[in-house]
Amino acid sequence: MKEIESIDDIKIFVDEFYEKVRRDELIGPVFWEKIEDWQHHLEKLYAFWNAALFGVPGFRGNPFAKHAPLKIGPEHFERWLKLFHETIDHHFEGQIAVEAKNRAELMAFMFLSRLQKMEGGADKVVY
Secondary structure: OEOOOOHHHHHHHHHHHHHHHHHOOOOHHHHHHHOOOHHHHHHHHHHHHHHHHHOOOOOOOOHHHHHOOOOOOHHHHHHHHHHHHHHHHHHEOOHHHHHHHHHHHHHHHHHHHHHHHHOOOOOOOOO
16 A cells, blocks of 8 residues: 555556446446547546646646536445545555545535536435
């Protein structure tokens, strides 16, 4: 176990995480339906996490806008977080690993909250 220290470590967890996502029976189909070029998607995610964890410029995009039209609800976010935590915990430990998990949780919470509000209220489940 080691700390997340570089883009190379980010590539390890992003690659393994999205391999799990692609095989997952709940969230896999959501991604397969929208992503045609997986390598391009992975490259964007490397840049996203490099910016989020290390402040390295290079990520451009609006992740929420890409997720807003998807038919996803709380169960999708729960599964996404479960797989993300498993992946980080399998390879890494330390402050940056904890920060990655915290940022993923915050992002999931914010996305779900915004999606629910778009659908008519914070108590409404998105399907």
